[in-house]
Amino acid sequence: MKKVLGLALGVLTAIGGFLDIGDLVTDAVVGSRFGLSLGWVVVVGVVGICIFAQMSGRVAAVSGRATFELIRERLGPRAGLANLGASFFINLMTLTAEVGGIALALQLASSVHYLLWVPLAAVAVWLVIWRVKFSIMENVAGLVGLALIGFAVALFLLGPDWGELGRQALQQAGLGSEKVSTYWYYAIALFGAAMTPYEVFFFSSGAVEEGWTAKDLAQSRANVLVGFPLGGVLSLAIAGCAAVVLLPQLIAVTSLSQVMLPVAVAGGKLLVAVIIIGVVAATFGAALETTLSAGYTIAQFFGWPWGKFRAPARAARFHLLMIICLIVGVGVLMTGIDPVQVTELSVVFSAVALPLTYLPILIVANDPEYMGRFVNSRLMNAAALVYLVIILVASLSAIPLMIITGAGR
Amino acid sequence: MLAGLLLLSGCGQHAATEDDLIHALTEAHSALGASVLALDQLDQGRATRAITETVLEDMSKQVSDAQHTIDPIKISSDAERTDRDATATVLAAGSAAVLEARDELALHDRSVSPDGLIAADVATTNLLNRLREDE
Numbered sequence: 001m002k003k004v005l006g007l008a009l010g011v012l013t014a015i016g017g018f019l020d021i022g023d024l025v026t027d028a029v030v031g032s033r034f035g036l037s038l039g040w041v042v043v044v045g046v047v048g049i050c051i052f053a054q055m056s057g058r059v060a061a062v063s064g065r066a067t068f069e070l071i072r073e074r075l076g077p078r079a080g081l082a083n084l085g086a087s088f089f090i091n092l093m094t095l096t097a098e099v100g101g102i103a104l105a106l107q108l109a110s111s112v113h114y115l116l117w118v119p120l121a122a123v124a125v126w127l128v129i130w131r132v133k134f135s136i137m138e139n140v141a142g143l144v145g146l147a148l149i150g151f152a153v154a155l156f157l158l159g160p161d162w163g164e165l166g167r168q169a170l171q172q173a174g175l176g177s178e179k180v181s182t183y184w185y186y187a188i189a190l191f192g193a194a195m196t197p198y199e200v201f202f203f204s205s206g207a208v209e210e211g212w213t214a215k216d217l218a219q220s221r222a223n224v225l226v227g228f229p230l231g232g233v234l235s236l237a238i239a240g241c242a243a244v245v246l247l248p249q250l251i252a253v254t255s256l257s258q259v260m261l262p263v264a265v266a267g268g269k270l271l272v273a274v275i276i277i278g279v280v281a282a283t284f285g286a287a288l289e290t291t292l293s294a295g296y297t298i299a300q301f302f303g304w305p306w307g308k309f310r311a312p313a314r315a316a317r318f319h320l321l322m323i324i325c326l327i328v329g330v331g332v333l334m335t336g337i338d339p340v341q342v343t344e345l346s347v348v349f350s351a352v353a354l355p356l357t358y359l360p361i362l363i364v365a366n367d368p369e370y371m372g373r374f375v376n377s378r379l380m381n382a383a384a385l386v387y388l389v390i391i392l393v394a395s396l397s398a399i400p401l402m403i404i405t406g407a408g409r
Numbered sequence: 410m411l412a413g414l415l416l417l418s419g420c421g422q423h424a425a426t427e428d429d430l431i432h433a434l435t436e437a438h439s440a441l442g443a444s445v446l447a448l449d450q451l452d453q454g455r456a457t458r459a460i461t462e463t464v465l466e467d468m469s470k471q472v473s474d475a476q477h478t479i480d481p482i483k484i485s486s487d488a489e490r491t492d493r494d495a496t497a498t499v500l501a502a503g504s505a506a507v508l509e510a511r512d513e514l515a516l517h518d519r520s521v522s523p524d525g526l527i528a529a530d531v532a533t534t535n536l537l538n539r540l541r542e543d544e
Contacts, residue, residue, distance in 0.1 A: 111459040177435075177541075250435075251442040255467040257460060258443050264456040265446075272460065409432055 018231020019148055019238075020286030021101030021256075022094065022193040022347045024279060025340055027235045028253040029408075030186050031242030033178055035168035039236055041187045045194025046232035048387045050224050052358050055365045055376065055384070056200045057220040060207035062374045067204040068300035070370060071360040083360055084301045086353040088294065091198050093346040095290035096329040099125065100339025101283035104256040109276050118333045122326045125287045129322060134209045134308045141285025147278030151237040154266035154275075160244040168243065185401040185408050188394045189344065192351030194232070195391075198293040200361065205296040209309050214374065241266070255340055294325040344407070351398045354391040362388065426489050427544055429482050430496045434537040436475040437503045440468035441530035444507050448514075448523045458514070465511035472504040492540060499536050503529040 030038045060066055072080035102125075103117035110117075128137055175183055212220065242253055245262035253259060256279070263275050292308075299306035299318045306318040333339060362384050365376045376384065402408075447464035450456035479497060484490045506529040513521045 108460055108463055111462050245446075246443075249442045249446065250438060251446065252435075252439045254436075254439070254471055255464075257447075257463040257467050260456070260460050261443065261446050261450065261464070264450040264460065268455040269457055272455075272457065 015142075015146060015149075015227045015230045015234070018228055019145065019234055019282045020094075020196070021097050021104075021283045021339075021343050022196060022350075023235055024101070024238060024259060024282070025253070025256065025343045026186070026189050026193040026347055027238040028242045028259040029344075030190055031239030032246040032251060032253040032258075034175065034183060034186065035243040035247055036165050036236070036239055037168045037171050037175070038183070038187055038190055039169040039239065040171075041190040042194060042232055042235045042239070044390070045191045046229050046235075047383075048191075048390070049195050049199060050228050051380070051383055051387060052195070052200055052361055053203045053228065054221060054224045055380070056204040056361050057207050057212070057224065058217060058374055059361065059365050059371065060204040061212040061216055061220060062214050062372065063370045064208065064213075065370075066208045066296060066300050067201055067361060067364070068297050069303075070364045072301050074364050074367060074370070075360055079360070080301055083356045084297055086356045087197050087201070088297055090196075090346065090350050090353045091201075091290055091294050091297065092325060092328065093342060093349060094196060094198055095287065095294060095325055096332050097339055097343040097346045098283050098287035098290055099326070099329050100333050100342060101256070102280060102287060103333070104339055105276055105279040105283060108257060108260060109273075109280075114339070115334065115336070119330055121284075121287070122330045125284065125291055126323060126326055128284075128288060129291060129308070130312065130319070134206070137288060138206065138285075141281055141288060144281035145278055145285055147274050148234050148282060150263065150267070150271050150275045150278060151234055151241055154263045154271060155237045155240045155244065157266040157271075158241065158244045158262065160240065165240060165243065179405070181401060182405045182408055184397070185348075185405045188351045188398050188401060189347045189408070191390075191394050192347040192349070192354070192398070194235070195354060195358075196347070196350045197353060197357040198290045200357065201293040201296055202289040205292065205300070205307070209307055211309075217374075291322050291326060295319070295322040348398050348402055348407075351394045353395070355388070355395050358391055359388065423485065423489065424544075426482055426484065427492070427540060429479060430492055431537065431540050431544070433475040433478050433500060434496060434533055434540065436478075437472050437500050438530060438533045438537060440471040440475070440507065441503055441526050441533060444468045444510060445523045445526045445530065448510060448521055448526070451514075452520045462511070462514060465507060465514060469504065469507045469511055472500065472507055476500045476504060492543075495536055496540075499529075499532050503533055505529075 056067055059070065063070060068080070068084070071083055099118060099121050100114070102121040103114040106112070106117040106121070107114040207220065238259070241262035242259070245265050246253065246258070251258065260272055260275065263272050295318045296306060298321055299315070304317045305315040307315060312319045332342070364370055366381065368375050444465055447456060447461045451458065451461040476497070479493060479500070482493055484493055506525040510521050510523070510526055
């Protein structure tokens with residue numbers, strides 16, 4: 001019974017913890033501009049993150065060490081440094097976007113300008129990391145994040161023409177006034193949002209934090225293979241809500257506030273309140289994860305003591321680094337830069353950095369010296385190689401498409 | 410060949426100018442539509458005041474940004490100037506409508522009429538459709 005409950009908790013946490021500000025914004029933007037014609041990218045992205053998160057969790061559970069520790073050891077300091085540089089920069093952008101997302105969501109609840117919430121949000125993130133146990137922190141954010149199921153409820157309440165949504169999903173609907181280059185730009189953005197690097201670093205480091213062993217692989221697999229796809233369904237629901245309400249009126253999402261409008265149409269104030277709670281939880285949870293990922297990547301690369309399982313005094317540099325990252329994030333946001341623009345850029349740059357992030361995981365997961373009999377199966381390797389090609393194509397196309405389309409305008 | 414290149418670059422510039430104007434008008438239309446929708450939901454009691462205020466604040470910035478995007482446009486013909494001036498006028502009206510709605514909501518605790526926004530949106534849409542037909 002305890003095992004079943006633990007399994008259920010893990011899955012629920014994975015669903016609720018799947019979405020972050022990047023997914024929320026990008027899903028709504030593509031829904032309002034392209035309907036569900038980019039729905040296939042969500043499916044591709046979810047399968048991809050399942051493959052690499054499962055691999056990353058297995059590496060941590062079997063070797064007892066987190067991804068970045070192994071990357072440096074296995075690939076050497078130069079390759080590790082290149083990986084670190086790209087990953088850390090993207091992570092910092094994502095952290096900034098998530099803290100901004102918390103502040104934007106709180107503005108929606110309070111009418112208090114989001115800039116006033118930014119420092120408070122950052123302090124709250126730091127306090128939770130400092131004082132709250134890892135498992136409690138993860139589970140609470142994930143479970144409260146389940147409030148985002150409200151988007152699926154909203155889509156149902158809107159009573160859409162399911163046939164039309166299906167036609168959009170199967171790309172039998174035209175692009176309207178949108179250009180093909182813009183369509184592919186947002187395909188890459190959506191892919192980057194689904195496969196943001198911090199998820200993998202956090203997943204593997206979290207496995208070490210919680211003391212996972214090979215016996216926990218079944219739990220890890222269930223979290224990933226059940227939780228993430230169900231989280232992906234919420235991504236489609238967000239896009240669907242925007243497609244049903246905003247697309248016909250040619251309202252393109254550019255702000256988090258607009259994401260709430262279809263929810264208001266569907267379910268009124270009550271549903272809006274539930275969604276706002278979900279958005280705060282999801283962005284707060286993601287801010288915790290990105291902040292910890294920032295600490296994990298640097299500390300693991302340089303061999304510093306790391307982890308919440310250590311008392312802060314015993315991992316002082318790890319904690320100091322996270323504080324610095326939060327201060328940098330707050331500083332960037334306080335310049336007045338639009339957090340939604342930071343979010344949109346972070347998902348595209350995530351796509352650029354993906355090869356550097358995922359190739360090392362694939363290499364380590366195939367190394368019997370670290371993995372013993374738990375190396376990748378042939379099927380897993382085949383799938384991972386297919387994804388490596390997809391990731392490379394996305395990475396190489398991201399910047400040219402950003403230039404050609406003017407960042408999706 | 411040189412003449413051909415000059416002709417193409419001229420055509421290219423005209424297309425870019427029209428593209429910029431269409432983009433600015435599209436952004437404004439989107440912002441006005443969102444503002445009308447937000448006020449409508451507030452009026453029906455389906456959206457909170459906080460959300461409506463935030464939408465109007467965000468949309469006023471969006472229309473303002475759209476106005477600024479046409480500032481650096483270089484015109485190369487009287488027709489382009491006419492289009493640019495018409496776009497500037499429509500955007501200014503749209504911006505004024507969103508600001509008025511935002512301020513009305515902030516100052517008075519009563520429902521705000523979306524008529525000004527709708528009128529601005531109609532003007533924006535008409536100009537947008539004309540520019541797209543001319544393209």
